[in-house]
Amino acid sequence: QSNSYTSKIVDTENLPMIGATINEVGTQNYTVTDLEGLFTIETESQDFQLDISFLGYETKRVYVTNGNIPELIEMMPAAGQLDEIVVTALGIKREKQALSAGVSKIDGTTLRVVPQTNLVNSLAGNIAGVQITNGSSGVGSSSRIIIRGENSISGRNEPLFVVDGVPISNQLITSDLTNDGALQEVDFGNGASEFSPDDIESISILKGAGSAALYGSRAANGVVVITTKRGEPKKGLGISVNNTITFETLLTLPDYQNEYGGGSNGEYSFQNGTGAGINDGGLASYGPRLDAGLLINQFDSPSVDLDGNPVRAGDVLSRKRPDGTYTPIEATPWVSRPNNVRDFFETGLTTQNSFAISNGGENGSIRVAYNNLRNEGILPNTDLKRDGVSIAIDQKMTQNFRFDGFLNYINSRSNNRPNLGYGYENVVYGFNWTGRQTDIAAMKDYWQKGYEGLEHYDINYLWLTNPYLTLYENTNSFNKNRVLGNGALTYDITDKLSFRVRTGVDSYNDDRAFKRVVSTNRNPFGSFREDKIAYREMNTDALLSYNDKISDDIRFSVAAGGNRFDQKIDYAYSEASQLSIPGIYTLANSRNPLKGTSQIFTKRINSIYGIGNISYQSSLYLDLTVRNDWSSTLPSENNSFAYYSAGMSYVLSNMFELPEAISFAKLRFNASSAGNDTDPYQLNNTFQFNQNYGSFFRVTNETVLKNANLKPERLNALEAGAELWFFGSRLQAEVSVYQNSSINQIIGRPISNASGFSNIIENGGRVTTQGLETRISGKIIRSKTFNWNASVNFSTYRSEVTELPEGVDQFVTGDAKFFGGSGGSNAIFYIAKEGGRVGDMYGTGFVKIDGKILYGANGLPVQDGNLRLLGNYNPDFSLGFGNEFSYKNLMVNVLVDWRQGGVLASRTKALGSTAGILKETLVGREEGIIGEGVMNIGTEENPNYVPNTTSVSASRFNNNFYDRGNEESSIYDASYVKLRQVGIYYTFSDNVTKTIGFQGLKLGIVGSNLLLFTENPHVDPELNGIQDRNFTYGVEDMSYPSTRSFGISLKSEF
């Protein structure tokens, strides 16, 4: 039997609302209000809930018990969302409208739409002014985050990560492998990547120095403030379980040619892989035509050993007769294998599971969570495993005394992380030199017959190393145990005065092991190395705060406090650079004296700070902050430095009658000045230990000249912003403009080696960054069943060097290796000239006559050693476009990311062209290449330039044109458009979930990095390389293919 219930919907002015939608929760029972605002709904139940929705107003849920429905239901404008609370510096919560500096907030739910394996990546494309770049070694790679461009030219531009008001480490501590010479870089991930998004309630990004001034020096590049999830007051246990499984496949791969195999001059024949055959010790892919019916001896062609047993041709040791000749090889078809590299990669598999249980009541709450990640990478035998346990507690101990705490234990580990960079330890480098006919899968059995564990099996024994051997035997493992947590005690002395002490710790031990098997090119005797890193950071602060009002219109708060920061990093390694017995990986098995070092870095900062806020009529807010730091890293006479900020927020819509369409309007201004210190031990030079010569102990000077007169850096920031909301909250627009001036930067400036040092630590230069960010979001379609929300964020910035250090006419801010050979290295130099942009890259290139490349009499392009501007690695702008569609229980989320401008120097392009593996190297294979440009038919003194007519073989031409020391030939536009993420979720209706005993159940299909549009057909321009323990900018360094991932996500609540 059904009853009917009637009520009236009104707005805050008591006027009827026409056309509001009423839905009985959990049913398909809908109705709308009439011209008087009245509705009638029929239902069988006496206890039910109604959801009332109206455009521009907060959806309201009405609970009806025993059939008692209220006569009037009042709706609040959605502008009521203005009460949105944002966590700002020191964990202080503020109304968003009171903020004077740029802050973006992102909810945990948004972060989790498409679960990412690296927390930093989930911020990509979502927030104006935040730029994310990924590492290239798949799941577990480091991601770099830059907020509002680069203020510092020293490369230290990463924001500070803060959990519940206490900083944590996002430091990238790579092993110092390149100085070793025998090993290549390995990316073990950035610190913040390990934090589980499932433990996050929300993230606030404090963008400007203004909002960050209270966090001290590390916050000058912005702050990522993470607020952890807490137990929620509810009846019974709240249990939530999230499960995601995703698959990773290749998004990019070099565009290979498939018409010519390995060799030179159209010739190839395998004999022993060291030159005894025809070009079988060579590396180029300018060999015989593929798929032309040829039969050619290859490394995997059948042969016999000396006893006549079948072996592969590449089992050369068993084929070699005492007289130095080899047993015969049975030639096999010389055919293309277009997917040989693609098929080498496996489908990556990642599962992420989290389980959380929470409860809360009047006096406190608790939340306990466990999450794990299991990844098998796209490269064979690479993986990442992570387990995290967290516990969050809030407890009221007396009426005035409470404790909040968060503790997180994370274990991350891997049996093998792939090597990066230039050299055969990176399998992609090997593929570059592997003829296109090669059946790479035939290399899986990677030992030579009869020499298992001693000699590997390969296509070329001069230069290459079997990629399966590399990945299965030459492993880089790590095991990292991390504890981070914080606890705070708050005592409300009166209802206006309260005192809080809080301490936080981030501590981890990371043990790494590097194994190298015998017979590889770089380590013929094998090697073994262990790295141990112990990191500890501790922050303790105390804050006394007082809130009061002078009248109802004027309220104020003041707070004062202090902080101590301690950081200690222990780094040690020991290495057996050659093994005595193959296959035994222990330091005791060393043929040579062990190599190694142990180093300790410590640092302390003491701080005091004060805050004052005053507000008038909830419309005009004034904020003042001041902080002073004393850092152990600076000379005693300069180790004290202050920070100031002043800000104003003015909510016009609360003060004036604005046109009806405008529901909210706010202007804000902020000015701030922040200081910064440096790393430990930058003041005095010391001697470094060099390994012994025999029994003679050796020391040498550092290459960096330290400076005992360093001053703190200073960053001055100005920011103005406006926010306008239209039609309730239906359309929201925000715009910020800012200018950051960085003065007295502490950098290790490259100087002439002839001065005795290669870098000098000094204060110098002024970099000014100006930028603009906007965000427009709207609820484009709202209806009973279909909704579409969209948002666009746009940001652009430009950093210029506006003042050079004294006596310096151009400012070299760094360099990136591009090619190192026995005749000297080629680097890309980042040079800031006065008025030049930060990120300008200089390198060598071609001699040009009126813009046309000059060719010599030999038909090859003429290069000179002069540095010239190649481009700038910074984008002109970036734009993110997010969409959320919902139709009944279905929700679709789509995020597109567009980066425009900037250039990338690609080593994949340079090497691939030299080797002849890329598709574009097919041009001119038969007829030769006439380079486009001019030649000189006059004399050197009286030149006469005419169009070049000299034809050269493609192999010689490409070898010279794409000379690896000629950076100009391998520059790409780094612009791209990416379909960053798609999530499609179906929420099961309450009827369904209740039947199976759930409180909520969502099933989703998720995908990341699904599509990429860019000029470079070979690599993803977004990936960044790591060289010498740092990220490299604007240089792609034999990066692994980037991946797309897709899978299924299930979110359930009990």
Next chain:
Amino acid sequence: CTKDFETINENPNATENIDPQFLLANVISVLANENTYTQGFRLSNYLTQFAASVEFERIDRYEMGTNSEYWQILFGLLTDINSMQSVNGTNEAYIAVGDIMKSYIFSQLTDLWGDVPYSEALKAKEGITQPKYDTQESIYTDPNTGILAVLHQSAETLGSTTASINGDVMFSGDLEKWVRFANALQVRYTMRISKRISDFSNLKALVNSGKLMESNGDNAVLPYLNTAPNQFPLSQVGLGLYQEHRMTTTVETILKSWNDPRMEVIYRPSEKSASSGEPKYTGLQNGQSRETISANNIDLAEISLFGSIYRDVPNGVDALFMLYAEQQFALAEAAEKGFIDGDVEQYYTEGIKAHFNYLGLDVPVDYMNQESVALAGDGNLEKIMTQKWFSLVSNGHEAWFNIRRTGFPVLTPGPDNLNNDRYPLRYLYPESEQATNAKNYTEAVSRIGGDNINTSNWYD
């Protein structure tokens, strides 16, 4: 609250003070290895046609590059010498030995690149981060600060000092050997600039002083060792890099014309001939691209590689600065040109004998009487310089400097050279100088006549 800050920021990982001996050991051993392996074996052996490349080494085709790592290492070692000469515990012997090594390093710099920073170099601590370049002439000949003057003064000091040194991995603290080395270097550098000077009185005085090198026992060399990191690097590298260095047709032609057994020590028979039981030494023409080698159907298994002392044992060779043999050849040239009195033939014969002995060989009977070897008036200089050339295999770029200066032996650029058939005369300045020292770089470039590999040296 900042009381303990200075303690916190005191670097516990390294020291600010050190005994000079540890710096001396570093300078000598690092420099000797650079000179012999990185510079001599990997680079100069191509330019001087002791080695030919089959795949990668661009220098064999005269794509010279900048050799920038060496530039950086040399200035770094100069900084170490400065420290050695100023730390607590230094003395006039360390200072004089340091000055000898400094002179050696600055000669390397100017011989490889031309005008280089000298008088303003190494003064970053005094605020000069962009040092001006000095002329090659002044670097060698300045009467007070030039290399020759400094070497002369250092030898004088060491001849009279009572101070002693430790950490001397080369001469074990025998200062008399340092004096002989300093004097031999004066011979080397006097001949280097001999076209531009007319006063050879110092050279004559040196010859008469009895303080030149007198035997292989005075050689300025130190051994590679059996264990890392002091092994001869070629014994540890991948096979490809080893096989990049082939015996050349130049060596084959010259050494076979001398019937010279030294070829069999420096090189090894080709793989094919060795396994067939009839060992043969065959060279490869320099400066061929891989396409040309392939087009000429050259079977690389029939080409000789460097010998067992370079590859099969980690300590088969020495790290070199200067051999007694080189000094004797230099004196032979000086006598031949009349710069000094003395018997050309005696110096020449002594040089050949010293190098044979250094390699553990005796000079074969009748070796000296062969027409290709015996001095006969005409062509003496070519014979002296060609014998000297071979005694300088892997010894830094010394053989190249002699070829640039005298034209002997006459070398033909390879067919695929990228320098229009011209023989290169210098390296390009490191790119980092353009970036960090632009004004002085530009000034030097215009003074020497362009930053390219064909710009000639003042003394050539």
